[in-house]
Amino acid sequence: MQIIDSIQAMKSLVREVRSKGQTIGFVPTMGYLHQGHLTLMRTAKEKCNFVVASIFVNPLQFGVGEDFEEYPRDLGRDSKLAEEAGVDVIFAPTVKEMYPKGYSTFVEEERITDKLCGESRPGHFKGVTTVVTKLFNIVQPDLAFFGQKDAQQSLVLKKMVKDLNMNLEIQVLPTVREEDGLAMSSRNSYLNSSERQSALLLSKSLNMAQNLIEAGERRVAEIKKAIHKLITQDTLARIDYVEILSLPDLEEVEFLEGSSLIAMAVFIGNTRLIDNLVVEV
Amino acid sequence: MQIIDSIQAMKSLVREVRSKGQTIGFVPTMGYLHQGHLTLMRTAKEKCNFVVASIFVNPLQFGVGEDFEEYPRDLGRDSKLAEEAGVDVIFAPTVKEMYPKGYSTFVEEERITDKLCGESRPGHFKGVTTVVTKLFNIVQPDLAFFGQKDAQQSLVLKKMVKDLNMNLEIQVLPTVREEDGLAMSSRNSYLNSSERQSALLLSKSLNMAQNLIEAGERRVAEIKKAIHKLITQDTLARIDYVEILSLPDLEEVEFLEGSSLIAMAVFIGNTRLIDNLVVEV
Numbered sequence: 025m026q027i028i029d030s031i032q033a034m035k036s037l038v039r040e041v042r043s044k045g046q047t048i049g050f051v052p053t054m055g056y057l058h059q060g061h062l063t064l065m066r067t068a069k070e071k072c073n074f075v076v077a078s079i080f081v082n083p084l085q086f087g088v089g090e091d092f093e094e095y096p097r098d099l100g101r102d103s104k105l106a107e108e109a110g111v112d113v114i115f116a117p118t119v120k121e122m123y124p125k126g127y128s129t130f131v132e133e134e135r136i137t138d139k140l141c142g143e144s145r146p147g148h149f150k151g152v153t154t155v156v157t158k159l160f161n162i163v164q165p166d167l168a169f170f171g172q173k174d175a176q177q178s179l180v181l182k183k184m185v186k187d188l189n190m191n192l193e194i195q196v197l198p199t200v201r202e203e204d205g206l207a208m209s210s211r212n213s214y215l216n217s218s219e220r221q222s223a224l225l226l227s228k229s230l231n232m233a234q235n236l237i238e239a240g241e242r243r244v245a246e247i248k249k250a251i252h253k254l255i256t257q258d259t260l261a262r263i264d265y266v267e268i269l270s271l272p273d274l275e276e277v278e279f280l281e282g283s284s285l286i287a288m289a290v291f292i293g294n295t296r297l298i299d300n301l302v303v304e305v
Numbered sequence: 306m307q308i309i310d311s312i313q314a315m316k317s318l319v320r321e322v323r324s325k326g327q328t329i330g331f332v333p334t335m336g337y338l339h340q341g342h343l344t345l346m347r348t349a350k351e352k353c354n355f356v357v358a359s360i361f362v363n364p365l366q367f368g369v370g371e372d373f374e375e376y377p378r379d380l381g382r383d384s385k386l387a388e389e390a391g392v393d394v395i396f397a398p399t400v401k402e403m404y405p406k407g408y409s410t411f412v413e414e415e416r417i418t419d420k421l422c423g424e425s426r427p428g429h430f431k432g433v434t435t436v437v438t439k440l441f442n443i444v445q446p447d448l449a450f451f452g453q454k455d456a457q458q459s460l461v462l463k464k465m466v467k468d469l470n471m472n473l474e475i476q477v478l479p480t481v482r483e484e485d486g487l488a489m490s491s492r493n494s495y496l497n498s499s500e501r502q503s504a505l506l507l508s509k510s511l512n513m514a515q516n517l518i519e520a521g522e523r524r525v526a527e528i529k530k531a532i533h534k535l536i537t538q539d540t541l542a543r544i545d546y547v548e549i550l551s552l553p554d555l556e557e558v559e560f561l562e563g564s565s566l567i568a569m570a571v572f573i574g575n576t577r578l579i580d581n582l583v584v585e586v
Contacts, residue, residue, distance in 0.1 A: 126416065130412070187408055
């Protein structure tokens with residue numbers, strides 16, 4: 025497996041792969057890989073001839089005071105895991121390679137980025153859509169793979185691909201969880217052991233919501249109230265948001281109908297975790 | 306020559322052309338073709354196997370109260386001229402095809418779009434970069450051709466292609482002029498005969514500026530003053546802007562040094578015309 029840090033070298037390799045008629049699968053990541061990422065990579069390898077994974081902690085999608093500096097990085101460990109998962113090339117550019125001095129062009133989705141994580145993290149999705157556009161142009165994949173854990177991200181990127189007529193398809197794979205239900209995330213590494221226990225509140229409250237809905241509850245306010253109640257019992261937990269919105273347009277609803285997203289961001293200590301559940305009624 | 310109005314059909318054709326190993330040249334236009342456009346098309350045909358020209362009056366790049374509705378349109382005439390110039394396909398989508406209901410993704414260059422035409426026409430370049438990104442994704446050209454008459458547009462698009470790592474090269478060809486010096490523009494069709502005479506002030510004042518510079522003038526303020534003086538002698542003319550900026554960053558300068566752009570926008574009656582000159586000292 026190759027590790028490439030230059031855009032030009034990555035583009036040359038892509039040209040070579042394409043000229044052989046091979047399909048390209050792409051898994052963009054910020055590294056510190058977990059089973060969620062590795063599942064995306066294995067699936068990419070099943071569906072495409074050639075798999076590129078990018079590892080790039082994108083400063084543009086971090087706000088002031090967020091964890092850009094502390095975000096865990098371990099390229100040695102990541103390359104070993106990626107290779108085992110079937111990745112053919114890791115693209116790991118520097119910040120300067122991606123955003124040279126004078127960089128000034130941005131891509132922005134303006135309709136579904138002002139809620140949920142977009143509301144809590146202004147500019148976050150502008151950073152995501154910009155870097156992903158660049159990566160798509162560099163890697164030129166047929167398929168790009170994302171995890172359902174970042175539900176809003178997938179919706180925003182699908183909208184971007186459709187609106188800008190990009191030549192690829194986005195595939196979203198289910199959230200991969202630890203045995204006890206915690207959604208896998210590189211940020212879980214920030215948690216100490218008591219926080220790790222409290223972090224279960226996210227998946228537990230989603231399970232509870234699902235049970236309520238299966239028992240017939242359709243009132244969004246009641247479901248949100250029950251989730252709030254469960255999470256706020258724990259003094260380590262502080263809710264950033266709990267929302268239930270329609271899919272795929274992320275509009276507010278009073279009663280569940282059709283396809284909806286229950287999404288939450290919760291600080292456990294200083295660590296902000298997200299989780300979500302798609303419900304169909 | 307084919308005329309295609311569907312994005313999907315255009316993409317299919319591009320796939321077919323690409324699969325034969327042919328190169329694609331692209332000339333994006335708003336139609337009502339003149340010799341400037343036709344020179345771009347003939348050059349595209351010399352340099353590439355297959356030439357696509359788009360004809361799309363892009364509502365996104367027109368401001369409120371501008372001439373989107375009145376902009377001249379004549380697809381019959383345009384297709385005849387384009388075919389003679391060697392164009393293989395005209396892509397002429399409807400507004401609804403390009404911006405369906407709920408459209409929400411935009412591309413924006415944020416550094417050199419706040420001056421010159423960007424200052425006079427807020428949102429104009431965001432409309433340009435967005436539509437051109439879409440067109441580039443649909444047509445997937447190797448080379449795209451633009452005219453020097455829209456000097457700032459070319460600079461913005463080159464910056465966008467570089468920043469977003471797009472897989473094509475932008476070529477800028479010299480402004481094509483009428484025999485008396487007027488820069489060709491679809492908007493010249495708005496001019497009545499006395500306005501047509503006054504419109505010569507733009508190229509005349511650029512020639513005068515060039516003469517001053519050849520005679521040794523380096524003071525930007527003096528050159529601008531002379532241009533203002535010449536243009537404001539005519540009561541039909543109203544200056545929108547006259548600027549002299551460094552290239553390629555469009556920064557203000559006090560004295561000419563290296564490569565500079567003398568750019569102007571002048572209303573002749575109700576018609577806003579632009580022209581420019583690149584000077585090297």
